[in-house]
Amino acid sequence: MNKILCTCGHENPKGTVLCGSCGRPLTEEASNQKLVDMRYEGSARRSQTFNKSIIDKVWNFFSSVKVGVSLIVIILVAAAIGTILPQVFYVPATGEAEIAAYYERVYGTFGKLYYQLGLSDLYGSWWFQTLIGMLGISLIVASLDRVIPLYKSLKKQRTRRHESFMKRQRIFGIGENALGENTFAKSEEKLKSLGYNVKREDGAVLGEKARFSRWGPYINHLGLIIFLFGVMLRALPGFYVDETMWLREGETRAIPETPGYYLKSDEFILETYDKEKADEVFNDAIERVGTIASNYQTDVVLYKKPEDALPGQTDKLEEVKKDSIQVNEPLKFEGFAVYQMDFRLDELRSMQFNLSNKATGESLGDVSVDLVEPEMSYDLGNGNKVELLGYYPDFTGFENGEPQTQSPIPNNPAFLVKMTTPETPKGETSFVAIKQTVEPFGENKYKLEFNNVETRDVSGLTIRKDKTLWVLALGGLIFMIGVAQGSYWNHRRIWIHETKDGHIAVAAHTNKNWLSVKKDLDQVTLVANLPPYIDQHDLEALEEKKDGEKSS
Amino acid sequence: MTLVSVSGNLLFIAFVCYLAATLFFGGAVKSSTKEIATSEKRWGRIGIIITIIGFISNLGYFVTRWIAAGHAPVSNLFEFTTAFGMMIVGSFILIYFLYKTPLLGLFALPIAVIIIGFASMFPTDINPLIPALKSYWLYVHVITAALGESILAMSAVAGLIYLTKNIDLTKKSKQRFWLEAVMLTLVLVLGFVASTTTFKVMDYEASFNYIDKEEKADEITYNVPPIFGMNEYEALTPGTMTPLVETPPIVNAKKLTTVTWSLIFGLVLYVLIRLIIRKPIAALLQPLAKKANSQLMDEIGYRAVLIGFPVFTLGALIFAMIWAQEAWSRFWGWDPKEVWALITWLFYAAFLHLRLSKGWQGEKSAWLAVIGFIIIMFNLIAVNLIIAGLHSYA
Numbered sequence A: 001m002n003k004i005l006c007t008c009g010h011e012n013p014k015g016t017v018l019c020g021s022c023g024r025p026l027t028e029e030a031s032n033q034k035l036v037d038m039r040y041e042g043s044a045r046r047s048q049t050f051n052k053s054i055i056d057k058v059w060n061f062f063s064s065v066k067v068g069v070s071l072i073v074i075i076l077v078a079a080a081i082g083t084i085l086p087q088v089f090y091v092p093a094t095g096e097a098e099i100a101a102y103y104e105r106v107y108g109t110f111g112k113l114y115y116q117l118g119l120s121d122l123y124g125s126w127w128f129q130t131l132i133g134m135l136g137i138s139l140i141v142a143s144l145d146r147v148i149p150l151y152k153s154l155k156k157q158r159t160r161r162h163e164s165f166m167k168r169q170r171i172f173g174i175g176e177n178a179l180g181e182n183t184f185a186k187s188e189e190k191l192k193s194l195g196y197n198v199k200r201e202d203g204a205v206l207g208e209k210a211r212f213s214r215w216g217p218y219i220n221h222l223g224l225i226i227f228l229f230g231v232m233l234r235a236l237p238g239f240y241v242d243e244t245m246w247l248r249e250g251e252t253r254a255i256p257e258t259p260g261y262y263l264k265s266d267e268f269i270l271e272t273y274d275k276e277k278a279d280e281v282f283n284d285a286i287e288r289v290g291t292i293a294s295n296y297q298t299d300v301v302l303y304k305k306p307e308d309a310l311p312g313q314t315d316k317l318e319e320v321k322k323d324s325i326q327v328n329e330p331l332k333f334e335g336f337a338v339y340q341m342d343f344r345l346d347e348l349r350s351m352q353f354n355l356s357n358k359a360t361g362e363s364l365g366d367v368s369v370d371l372v373e374p375e376m377s378y379d380l381g382n383g384n385k386v387e388l389l390g391y392y393p394d395f396t397g398f399e400n401g402e403p404q405t406q407s408p409i410p411n412n413p414a415f416l417v418k419m420t421t422p423e424t425p426k427g428e429t430s431f432v433a434i435k436q437t438v439e440p441f442g443e444n445k446y447k448l449e450f451n452n453v454e455t456r457d458v459s460g461l462t463i464r465k466d467k468t469l470w471v472l473a474l475g476g477l478i479f480m481i482g483v484a485q486g487s488y489w490n491h492r493r494i495w496i497h498e499t500k501d502g503h504i505a506v507a508a509h510t511n512k513n514w515l516s517v518k519k520d521l522d523q524v525t526l527v528a529n530l531p532p533y534i535d536q537h538d539l540e541a542l543e544e545k546k547d548g549e550k551s552s
Numbered sequence B: 001m002t003l004v005s006v007s008g009n010l011l012f013i014a015f016v017c018y019l020a021a022t023l024f025f026g027g028a029v030k031s032s033t034k035e036i037a038t039s040e041k042r043w044g045r046i047g048i049i050i051t052i053i054g055f056i057s058n059l060g061y062f063v064t065r066w067i068a069a070g071h072a073p074v075s076n077l078f079e080f081t082t083a084f085g086m087m088i089v090g091s092f093i094l095i096y097f098l099y100k101t102p103l104l105g106l107f108a109l110p111i112a113v114i115i116i117g118f119a120s121m122f123p124t125d126i127n128p129l130i131p132a133l134k135s136y137w138l139y140v141h142v143i144t145a146a147l148g149e150s151i152l153a154m155s156a157v158a159g160l161i162y163l164t165k166n167i168d169l170t171k172k173s174k175q176r177f178w179l180e181a182v183m184l185t186l187v188l189v190l191g192f193v194a195s196t197t198t199f200k201v202m203d204y205e206a207s208f209n210y211i212d213k214e215e216k217a218d219e220i221t222y223n224v225p226p227i228f229g230m231n232e233y234e235a236l237t238p239g240t241m242t243p244l245v246e247t248p249p250i251v252n253a254k255k256l257t258t259v260t261w262s263l264i265f266g267l268v269l270y271v272l273i274r275l276i277i278r279k280p281i282a283a284l285l286q287p288l289a290k291k292a293n294s295q296l297m298d299e300i301g302y303r304a305v306l307i308g309f310p311v312f313t314l315g316a317l318i319f320a321m322i323w324a325q326e327a328w329s330r331f332w333g334w335d336p337k338e339v340w341a342l343i344t345w346l347f348y349a350a351f352l353h354l355r356l357s358k359g360w361q362g363e364k365s366a367w368l369a370v371i372g373f374i375i376i377m378f379n380l381i382a383v384n385l386i387i388a389g390l391h392s393y394a
């Protein structure tokens, strides 16, 4: 690689704008500027130096802040578009046709178009994820492109800089040396007391403070990259579990995706604020809104199947712990968390029937049918028997004489039963539901009559395992450290040196917060009698100064 | 007196203090150039003292309400917006001590006053917490997020001053138009306050039956005269106005009516102001802003974003994710409120990059700061009221 040799003797890599050592401008353009561009200390960046091969071009594309900001803005706009209508996962419909119909029915033509353009699942779309991916690449490339050259030039900066460098600093002043050699001693002392690191050479002082803040952006970008990496990890098997289960009171079920864990629900509890019992200050709100829920809770027992149990064997479960799952208080075990997400109140649990002789009204006994796991036959003694021929948990009516059920959930249970008594040894068939009896094969002698139901609540639980959380947390932490470092500290430098003709030149630079560096410089100026400086950016202050000089 | 009414009175005292302090900051800015140093200092000092008294009273409101409710008062729209107004004042005090510019108060305090006034239009009852909100992460997340937003808002204040000073109002231009549009927006918020208060004082109430978008029958009560009627409405309160237009089921005609009344009141107010002052509102403020140093305003605008951005990230994204993981089993769910927090964050990231790498300083930066504040307010108000999601308070 060819190098650029500066007049001061320092060898700079190709592409350098300001000499890494003395700060002299090395390019025509830089020497023509009134103020130097200090952004990366004028160091040579790959993206600014090479543009030949396809790799260079891709590198330069992703390294550009223009591209980076464009990506940010495009993602921002896309994200906003996704909030115009609810996304598919918030819509009460399942299956493509039903979802499409929902958007059209509720939101009209606009809704239909929104759905057809795929905006209803925008965040899961390939193009949105590609944009995020490109943002990640851009973060990596842009950071690498800058951090290494910046590190090199900040590490080996010289105390004395060339006058052409000083003159082109935003804060610059030149004037008489009132104190002679003492200027430097006093400056050094004051800078040190202000917390600056001071380097001193013959007739030159460099005070530098909080250089580490320059690494802030790179650290925060690293945090973001780690975060995005963590998000990608969830696609790998075993890193991420997201299951749901419905658990009825009294029921014990295997927890999906967990190694041999079972959960039993003792009780589901729904509590609301009661005007009588709740704190008086809430009365107005309760009155205005009506019922306000105060607690959703499932009392559970967590069991584990012993190691040596046979597959499917569930009679020797070992209790692990009792817990109450509430919103905001998930049950946690072995990296899993079980959340209280939903509930159904008063699901039918069992139905009671009474078998009786129609003519005499004589009762032959009661039958209780469990609606989740009904038995097939019920013996009432004395030769009386009821058998289930068919079970329709969510009965909706007959179609071609066949009873229909729309779901396996016992919302409206119905049965086809056969009743056998010593008097009717061949059995009689009847169709029974709540408050409904149909006798499909003609008049029966006996009837099975609906008596009563028993209900129970069902808890909707979500089971999560997310092994990526610590990666995300790490990314977040690193981001916060980096962003605080770059925002709450600023890299300040103050150069003071004697020029060839015996004047004193001062210059100062900070990457942000110019007010503070000026305050620092003011204090040094006061102690060491430095020449006054001007802020070459603050045009209004300069104007005022000019006006002042004219009028005085 | 109950704790709740003590709390309400403290808020009122704070409100009055902020109004008074605005006048003093106005005095500080108005003093003539010659005696600027001493006079500005004196008026400015009185201004900041009154602001601090108001702020302490405001904190008193917050603490007493917290004690009365047993939970941090950030759980409904009134409480959250009020807390945001309070934090704007807090952030102003912070920036005041960093940069000692009374002019900032002249713009920041009226904005805080408008926000607190706006907040008081919503039901001010103390709600008991629903299960999802019962978590100390609620306080941590909401308070930090609002604090970050209020610091970011300071950059908009500085930006507004920069723009008011530097935009040439004598010539027709896009800039002049948009600056006046920002002023108009503030007046429209006042219109909302004025219309809501008017009808509240009149105790207006009109109930309707209607059919919602799920084709279910429901009932709704308007507190303003119904310009728009709900889908297939049927009036229940005799002697009230008949809606002029019936809307399709997906439109919430009640909210639309509220917005329309705010627009009517706001526009009338704006026209009145224009008739009285005989020039754009921005032109009225311009002489005050002229004293500002543009470079300093630009610097304050940037510094406010630098201070606010990390706080916002921590509160609105990181704490939010931790809480969402505990409460909803996922740290991120693309809920509209979450998405708008992300949008706000991306926007300020773009702001920082444009400034650092593309040299977007001065006017461009000032416009961005104002737009950033608009996004924050959009998330606070529109997303809560219009785009219903899990976070929806209303």
Ligand code: HEM
Pocket: A039, A062, A063, A064, A065, A066, A067, A068, A069, A071, A072, A135, A138, A139, A142, A143, A146, A214, A217, A218, A220, A221, A224, A483, A486, A487, B346, B349, B352, B353, B356, B357
């Ligand atoms: C959401 C994504 C991003 C966030 C939150 C973010 C955040 C930040 C922050 C806070 C800074 C410091 C700014 C300042 O101190 O004023 C910064 C600087 C920077 N960012 Fe990003 N950034 C993001 C994406 C990107 C992308 C995609 C690029 C790619 C081009 C990029 C390139 C840079 C560069 C070049 C700097 C300046 C570094 C320096 O001057 O030392 N950033 N970023």
